[in-house]
Amino acid sequence: MRRREFMAGLGGVAATWPLAAQAQQPSMPVVGLLFSEVPVRPPANWVVFRGLSEMGYVEGRNVTVEIRGADQYDQLLALAADLVRRKVAVIVAMGANATRAAKAATTTIPIVFANGSDPIRVGIVPSLSRPGGNITGVTFFISELAVKRLQFLRELVPGAAAGTIGFLINPTNPLNEPRISDVLAAAQSIEQQIRVVTASTVNEIDAAFAAAEQHFAALMVDGDELFFRQRDQMAALAARYRIPSSYPNRPFADAGGLMSYGDNRLASLRQAGIYVGRILKGDKPSDLPVMQPARLELVINMKTAKALGLTVPRTLLAAADKVIE
Numbered sequence: 468m469r470r471r472e473f474m475a476g477l478g479g480v481a482a483t484w485p486l487a488a489q490a491q492q493p494s495m496p497v498v499g500l501l502f503s504e505v506p507v508r509p510p511a512n513w514v515v516f517r518g519l520s521e522m523g524y525v526e527g528r529n530v531t532v533e534i535r536g537a538d539q540y541d542q543l544l545a546l547a548a549d550l551v552r553r554k555v556a557v558i559v560a561m562g563a564n565a566t567r568a569a570k571a572a573t574t575t576i577p578i579v580f581a582n583g584s585d586p587i588r589v590g591i592v593p594s595l596s597r598p599g600g601n602i603t604g605v606t607f608f609i610s611e612l613a614v615k616r617l618q619f620l621r622e623l624v625p626g627a628a629a630g631t632i633g634f635l636i637n638p639t640n641p642l643n644e645p646r647i648s649d650v651l652a653a654a655q656s657i658e659q660q661i662r663v664v665t666a667s668t669v670n671e672i673d674a675a676f677a678a679a680e681q682h683f684a685a686l687m688v689d690g691d692e693l694f695f696r697q698r699d700q701m702a703a704l705a706a707r708y709r710i711p712s713s714y715p716n717r718p719f720a721d722a723g724g725l726m727s728y729g730d731n732r733l734a735s736l737r738q739a740g741i742y743v744g745r746i747l748k749g750d751k752p753s754d755l756p757v758m759q760p761a762r763l764e765l766v767i768n769m770k771t772a773k774a775l776g777l778t779v780p781r782t783l784l785a786a787a788d789k790v791i792e
Contacts (some may be wrong), residue, residue: 495529495530495531496524496529496530496531496556496557496747497530497531497532497533497553497554497555497556498519498530498531498532498533498555498556498557498558498559498743498747499532499533499534499535499550499553499555499557499558499559500515500532500533500534500535500536500558500559500561501535501536501543501546501547501550501558501559501560501561501565501568501569502534502535502536502537502561502562502565502692503536503537503540503543503561503562503564503565503692504536504537504538504692504693504695504696513736514733514736514737514740515559515581515736515737515739515740515743516740517737517740518736518737518738518739518740518741518742518743518744519740519741519743519744520740521737521740521741521744522740522741522743522744522745522747522748523744524743524744524747530747533550533553533555535547535549535550538692538693539639540564540639540640540641543564543565543568544568544571544572546568547560547565547568547569547571547572547573548572550569550572550576551572551573551576555576556576556577556746556747557576557577557578557579557743557746557747558573558576558577558578558579559578559579559580559581559739559743560578560579560580560581560582560604561580561581561582562581562582562583562692563580563582563583563584563586563589563591563642564640564641564642565580565582566578566580566582566586566591566602566604567589567590567591569602570591570602573601574600574601575601576601577601577602577746577751577752578601578602578603578604578752579602579603579604579739579742579743579746579752580602580603580604580605580606580739581604581605581606581607581735581736581739582604582606582607582608583606583607583608583690583715583729583730584606584608584642584645584646585606585608585645586598586604586606586608586757588645589642589645592757595756595757595759596756596757597753597756598752598753598755598756598757599753600752600753601752601753602752603742603752603753603755603756603757604739604742604757604758605735605736605738605739605742605757605758605759606757606758606759607690607716607729607730607732607735607760608759609730609759609760609763612649612728612729612763613649613650613652613653614653614656614657615728615763616653616687616713616715616728617632617650617653617654617657617659617661617687618657619713619726619728619765619783619786620632620685620687620711620713620726621657621659622780622782622783623711623725623726623767623772623777623779623780623783624684624685624711624777625777626684627684627685627711628659629684630660630683630684630685631660631661631662631682631683631684632654632659632660632661632662632683632684632685632686632687633661633662633663633664633675633679633682633683633685633686633687634647634650634661634662634663634664634686634687634689635664635665635666635675635686635687635688635689635694636663636664636665636666636689636691637665637666637667637689637691637693637694638665638666638667639667640691643689646689647663650663650687651663661687662682662683664678664679666693667693669697669700672693672694672697672700672701672704673700673704676701676704676705676707676708676710677704677708679708679710680708680709680710683710684711685710685711685712685713686705686710686711686712686713687712687713688701688712688713688714688715688719688724689715690715690716690729695718695719698714698718698719698722698724699722699723701714701719701722701724702719702722702723702724702771703723705723705724705725705771706723706771706774706775709775711725711775711777712724712725712726713725713726713727713728714726714727714729715727715728715729716729716730716732716764717729717731717732717764717766717789718732720766720767720768720789720791721766721791723768723770723771724768724771725767725768725771725772725775725777726765726766726767726768727764727765727766728763728764728765728766729763729764730760730763730764731760731761731762731763731764734760734761735758735760738758742755742758762788764788764789765783765786765787765788765789766787766788766789766790766791767779767783767784767787767789767790767791768791769790769791769792770791770792
């Protein structure tokens with residue numbers, strides 16, 4: 468997934484549009500995609516569609532897709548309700564906030580979610596193995612993720628263990644509390660000083676990195692949708708202010724971020740597409756367990772490390788799943 472191809476903010480305006488409307492036929496099932504952001508244009512080759520096509524469904528041929536997206540969290544409930552009025556066959560909810568909006572909008576239309584929050588903790592499902600009701604999906608959440616990200620960052624950055632690491636969040640995200648709690652608990656478990664910092668706009672991201680240069684030995688970035696959209700900006704700011712930074716998944720490292728540790732997002736989203744196809748074929752969401760990542764990926768950008776004057780320990784290189792030269 469490349470940011471310029473698939474998604475970016477559109478100035479705070481909610482966007483809705485159908486894909487392949489001209490090809491739509493009355494017998495075609497309609498899949499609704501609900502984003503916690505606004506895609507720039509219909510992502511025709513988006514990875515969820517790969518999983519869907521593996522189940523025999525091709526957009527424009529035997530399935531129609533409707534996209535709803537917003538760059539403000541408080542727009543999601545209205546957009547979810549719009550998909551319900553459209554009488555879609557399945558809603559694919561991207562992100563925990565989009566999932567909670569979809570869940571609030573319908574108890575009958577199947578929902579397949581893909582998000583990085585603990586789906587039990589944030590009230591999406593009562594159990595991973597038995598999600599129940601009309602909802603299932605894939606989660607990128609792993610309980611020990613915060614500890615490992617901090618440990619890898621401390622191993623790579625001299626002085627980080629003795630200094631303070633910043634944790635950058637978007638304060639407008641309604642689901643911040645569990646993420647902050649997990650990171651603070653992880654830091655306490657390894658006796659790491661950490662401080663939460665915030666940014667909810669492009670300008671505030673710039674200011675956060677500028678301040679980080681003065682106050683932090685390193686920075687750990689949350690997996691908020693705003694930050695994902697602005698990953699090119701964040702990599703450039705980290706280089707300008709010489710801030711060693713850790714990110715939640717590989718697209719950040721591909722954009723120039725120093726390191727990432729998290730799920731293989733492409734594999735997880737493909738699984739969400741497979742689940743959509745299974746539901747269209749008659750499976751019930753309650754019979755499909757919530758999937759967790761089969762493995763986590765450590766990615767190190769050596770070009771960025773060299774630019775920051777960092778020597779990557781051999782142990783860390785040996786542990787890396789991908790080294791970007």
